[in-house]
Amino acid sequence: MALVLAESREAAQAAARAVQVEYEELPSVFDPEEAIRPEAPQLHDEYPGNIAGHHVVRKGDVERGFAQADVILERDYTTQLIEHAYIEPEAAAAVPGPGGGVTVYGSIQNPFSCRRAVAGVLGLPLARVRIVQSHMGGSFGGKDEVMSAMCARAALGAQLTGRPVKIVNTREESLAESYKRHPYKMHYKIGVRRDGRITAMEIRMLADAGGYASQSLFVTWRSTVQATGPYVVENVKTDVYAAFTNNTYTGAMRGFGSPQAIFANESLMDEVALELGMDPVQLRMVNGFEGGSVTATGHKLDEHTVSLKEVVRKATEAAGWEEKRARLPVENQGRAIKRGIGMACSFRGCALGAEGVDAAAAIVSVQTDGSVLVFSGLAENGQGLKTIFSQIAATELGVTLDRVVFMETDTSTVPDSGPTVASRSTIMGGSAVRIAAQKARDALFEGAAAKLGVGPEELATASNEIYVASDPARRMSFDDAVKIAWDEGRLMAQFGWYGAPHVGWDERTGQGKAYFTYVYACQVAQVAVDTQTGQVVVERVTAAHDVGRAINPETVEGQIYGGVAMSTGYGLLEEVELNEGVTRTRNFDEYLIPTAMDVPEVVPIIVENADPYGPYGAKTIGEPTCELGAAAIANAIFHAAGTRVRALPMDMERVLLGRTLRPMRGRRGSEAR
Amino acid sequence: MTQMEVYRPTCLDDALQYMWHCSQAQGNAARPIAGGTDLMVAARHAAEDAGQPAIWRVVDISGLPEISGICVDGDEVCIGAATTHTEIEESAVILATAPFLAEAVATIGSRQIRNRATIGGNVMNASPAADSLPPLVALSAMATLASVRGRRRLSVSELVTGPYRTAAAPDELLLDVRFRALEPGARSAFIKVGRRRALAISRLAAAVAALFDSDARIPDIRISAGAAFPMPCRIDQAEQVLLGSVYSAELAEQAGREAARAMVSATGVRWSREYKEPVLAAIITRAIRQCAAKEGLDVWPE
Numbered sequence: 007m008a009l010v011l012a013e014s015r016e017a018a019q020a021a022a023r024a025v026q027v028e029y030e031e032l033p034s035v036f037d038p039e040e041a042i043r044p045e046a047p048q049l050h051d052e053y054p055g056n057i058a059g060h061h062v063v064r065k066g067d068v069e070r071g072f073a074q075a076d077v078i079l080e081r082d083y084t085t086q087l088i089e090h091a092y093i094e095p096e097a098a099a100a101v102p103g104p105g106g107g108v109t110v111y112g113s114i115q116n117p118f119s120c121r122r123a124v125a126g127v128l129g130l131p132l133a134r135v136r137i138v139q140s141h142m143g144g145s146f147g148g149k150d151e152v153m154s155a156m157c158a159r160a161a162l163g164a165q166l167t168g169r170p171v172k173i174v175n176t177r178e179e180s181l182a183e184s185y186k187r188h189p190y191k192m193h194y195k196i197g198v199r200r201d202g203r204i205t206a207m208e209i210r211m212l213a214d215a216g217g218y219a220s221q222s223l224f225v226t227w228r229s230t231v232q233a234t235g236p237y238v239v240e241n242v243k244t245d246v247y248a249a250f251t252n253n254t255y256t257g258a259m260r261g262f263g264s265p266q267a268i269f270a271n272e273s274l275m276d277e278v279a280l281e282l283g284m285d286p287v288q289l290r291m292v293n294g295f296e297g298g299s300v301t302a303t304g305h306k307l308d309e310h311t312v313s314l315k316e317v318v319r320k321a322t323e324a325a326g327w328e329e330k331r332a333r334l335p336v337e338n339q340g341r342a343i344k345r346g347i348g349m350a351c352s353f354r355g356c357a358l359g360a361e362g363v364d365a366a367a368a369i370v371s372v373q374t375d376g377s378v379l380v381f382s383g384l385a386e387n388g389q390g391l392k393t394i395f396s397q398i399a400a401t402e403l404g405v406t407l408d409r410v411v412f413m414e415t416d417t418s419t420v421p422d423s424g425p426t427v428a429s430r431s432t433i434m435g436g437s438a439v440r441i442a443a444q445k446a447r448d449a450l451f452e453g454a455a456a457k458l459g460v461g462p463e464e465l466a467t468a469s470n471e472i473y474v475a476s477d478p479a480r481r482m483s484f485d486d487a488v489k490i491a492w493d494e495g496r497l498m499a500q501f502g503w504y505g506a507p508h509v510g511w512d513e514r515t516g517q518g519k520a521y522f523t524y525v526y527a528c529q530v531a532q533v534a535v536d537t538q539t540g541q542v543v544v545e546r547v548t549a550a551h552d553v554g555r556a557i558n559p560e561t562v563e564g565q566i567y568g569g570v571a572m573s574t575g576y577g578l579l580e581e582v583e584l585n586e587g588v589t590r591t592r593n594f595d596e597y598l599i600p601t602a603m604d605v606p607e608v609v610p611i612i613v614e615n616a617d618p619y620g621p622y623g624a625k626t627i628g629e630p631t632c633e634l635g636a637a638a639i640a641n642a643i644f645h646a647a648g649t650r651v652r653a654l655p656m657d658m659e660r661v662l663l664g665r666t667l668r669p670m671r672g673r674r675g676s677e678a679r
Numbered sequence: 680m681t682q683m684e685v686y687r688p689t690c691l692d693d694a695l696q697y698m699w700h701c702s703q704a705q706g707n708a709a710r711p712i713a714g715g716t717d718l719m720v721a722a723r724h725a726a727e728d729a730g731q732p733a734i735w736r737v738v739d740i741s742g743l744p745e746i747s748g749i750c751v752d753g754d755e756v757c758i759g760a761a762t763t764h765t766e767i768e769e770s771a772v773i774l775a776t777a778p779f780l781a782e783a784v785a786t787i788g789s790r791q792i793r794n795r796a797t798i799g800g801n802v803m804n805a806s807p808a809a810d811s812l813p814p815l816v817a818l819s820a821m822a823t824l825a826s827v828r829g830r831r832r833l834s835v836s837e838l839v840t841g842p843y844r845t846a847a848a849p850d851e852l853l854l855d856v857r858f859r860a861l862e863p864g865a866r867s868a869f870i871k872v873g874r875r876r877a878l879a880i881s882r883l884a885a886a887v888a889a890l891f892d893s894d895a896r897i898p899d900i901r902i903s904a905g906a907a908f909p910m911p912c913r914i915d916q917a918e919q920v921l922l923g924s925v926y927s928a929e930l931a932e933q934a935g936r937e938a939a940r941a942m943v944s945a946t947g948v949r950w951s952r953e954y955k956e957p958v959l960a961a962i963i964t965r966a967i968r969q970c971a972a973k974e975g976l977d978v979w980p981e
Contacts, residue, residue, distance in 0.1 A: 341981050538961035539872050603876035659954050
């Protein structure tokens with residue numbers, strides 16, 4: 007409505023209070039089901055029926071598939087609106103210049119997307135807008151559009167005043183303004199034979215896009231690809247819709263359309279297993295992908311190791327599946343607090359897939375003293391990208407890691423590499439760093455080879471030395487090789503550019519090679535359910551993830567710990583409540599995320615099956631870790647207490663009563679007098 | 680942001696003088712601050728809700744020795760209002776005389792909050808979910824209020840007159856809470872139901888203290904609940920089920936049901952009843968059974 011610039015926070019607040027806005031109240035709609043009815047108010051002229059997006063999969067013949075089934079189940083699942091809860095709220099500082107342009111520093115996930123937004127608002131060419139990413143505490147997909155908007159406001163202020171402008175959100179402002187994870191309503195119909203084989207699945211999902219399209223089209227596309235789970239299903243009919251409402255807009259959040267779909271399809275698998283009297287693991291083994299399987303979207307998985315059954319086996323064995331499935335129900339008899347274990351497994355497409363152009367750049371620049379600068383078009387968001395990219399550069403150059411300095415991502419330094427999303431950093435950006443480092447190394451080899459009297463292809467490098475691979479005694483220091491290259495005028499700063507292998511998608515049938523490769527995961531949750539209060543404690547999560555190759559096992563484990571923590575919150579605690587579009591959950595006294603006391607013991611299991619496309623065979627780990635925990639917890643709650651919860655969060659009321667209770671909330675719990 | 684005018688008194692009398700002075704100015708009573716864990720949050724909300732800056736007068740009582748610490752005063756245990764939850768949680772005196780009070784305050788917030796927050800603040804904020812209130816009420820604790828006009832004693836259940844309301848006048852400061860130690864050999868238990876395992880506000884809480892004689896008869900029983908009644912109280916109907924009777928798990932369950940019935944009749948039918956009614960019954964029962972288990976008369980967990 008208005009932007010206030012002032013010398014002090016107090017002055018800005020006083021001025022903001024003086025602004026008077028007259029609103030004309032328009033008809034509104036807050037429920038996505040209502041929004042897509044013909045009589046609903048139309049929120050955007052260019053999106054008739056309030057449909058922000060609609061994806062389909064049409065494979066085989068579901069009617070024939072259901073006719074072949076011995077058992078048909080229909081179930082509804084719902085998920086809630088949740089917040090990323092990054093540690094630091096949004097912040098940006100814009101300064102005029104250089105050259106009549108503007109430079110913006112900030113807590114920005116995707117500097118290039120941000121640059122496009124700022125340039126568009128200011129009417130400047132991209133070359134006059136410079137975005138420098140500040141050190142990030144956290145983002146989880148959450149600092150994309152909301153930061154583009156904030157940076158554009160700050161930049162506009164800097165342009166108008168010729169002075170620096172800083173904007174920092176409070177947590178309350180952040181919770182009110184920032185986009186959230188889509189709530190979904192999902193209807194599943196599944197047909198299975200007595201032996202467990204799935205004959206057909208018919209799926210309808212409806213996502214609440216809120217007021218603006220943001221990433222809804224892409225979020226719901228990933229849900230579409232993953233809707234049937236990692237199972238061979240011949241006959242599939244899937245419709246995934248995103249509907250505009252007057253709620254807070256929804257966008258990217260770690261998982262990106264998969265946590266919702268997996269909560270539904272992996273809960274459903276356990277419901278089917280129960281119906282068939284089959285062990286849940288066995289049902290997954292009957293239907294799960296293996297090498298050469300064809301996905302619901304028609305992609306034959308024959309280019310990588312399909313390790314679904316391997317991760318399921320490893321996770322369930324480590325969790326003591328068979329023994330606990332048998333023992334815990336016996337132990338639970340006569341007890342108020344009952345334990346159980348449940349599992350969920352998933353496949354996930356790596357990187358952007360058929361969402362759009364997928365390529366990334368890096369610069370590796372060897373300095374004249376043998377130290378190394380690495381510039382990347384993909385940005386550190388707390389996931390450990392700096393470490394991984396520095397490691398890759400050091401490995402290829404054969405230098406120790408202390409020589410490598412990773413530079414903050416700066417849009418005026420490196421080429422547009424797309425957004426840092428879709429768990430694509432290592433697989434895409436890592437490949438770009440590797441290519442750049444190899445080219446810089448080759449430049450050094452040229453000079454060193456002549457000196458050592460061999461061809462450059464005969465050289466190798468490690469531990470700050472360059473040597474003849476077949477005769478390591480013939481060697482020189484890395485620094486001497488740098489001196490030679492410098493004296494000979496060789497270019498020691500090199501670009502790397504890596505484009506993803508071909509993918510494709512037919513919008514009308516939902517068939518195609520959606521992603522060029524996939525990762526597989528299985529998580530087993532052990533819970534204790536207080537059947538008298540509905541409280542659930544997640545005691546342990548055993549998580550097996552195929553990452554292709556773990557470039558840094560500690561950071562892989564870090565991702566697993568964090569992902570399990572987030573999915574525990576998604577499963578049990580978190581929900582942003584809106585009242586006619588107005589955020590009621592204003593701070594962390596009401597928006598409950600797991601504390602250290604609530605995060606389970608996590609047992610990470612790294613599974614490695616090298617992928618032909620990733621650097622050193624590496625694939626993806628960021629998002630896969632947080633997409634299946636809620637389903638595993640739901641299945642564990644059922645095993646413990648016999649209560650099937652089909653809505654998130656699985657709070658005390660839902661677990662005890664089977665439904666949530668909604669107050670018109672009065673005063674806040676921590677309010678004082 | 681709410682602005683604060685902070686007064687740092689040199690002694691208790693100085694603090695009371697200041698509070699009296701402020702109370703004379705209409706609507707601008709001084710707000711005592713010690714840990715600040717409720718007041719600072721309230722200041723933030725007030726600024727948001729009001730939409731314009733307010734100036735709060737705040738009197739910082741955190742350093743006053745007259746109202747800090749735990750002592751045995753004759754036949755009473757006395758906890759100064761500015762005593763932190765951590766001090767109570769770790770106090771040998773409290774662990775010996777009212778262990779369920781130590782258990783209760785140990786569930787408040789987080790370690791960081793408990794290191795700052797005080798029992799005086801917990802009582803005077805008078806949240807229905809205040810975790811110190813159920814055990815204090817079960818102990819029939821008394822509160823001492825002081826002003827330049829003098830001192831008075833009233834029971835904690837009289838002091839708290841409703842959600843976020845107390846009987847204290849604007850110039851009155853809570854000095855301490857006092858109670859008689861539980862009988863030697865008495866058992867006590869505190870159970871909190873929160874949405875997570877730390878930093879959680881009680882959805883419900885149960886505090887029970889019970890004395891068992893050698894025949895498993897119960898000559899003394901005190902039952903109280905948190906986040907259940909508009910005002911903290913002992914639940915007489917539940918206590919009557921057990922008082923003078925020989926302990927059994929069935930009686931514990933009956934007492935739980937009576938407690939839940941008492942809650943519903945006190946609060947009327949609210950949105951949360953469907954959850955709170957069975958859960959209060961369960962945790963009151965469980966707290967009684969835990970007391971009995973400590974006496975060797977029952978087993979918990981089963």
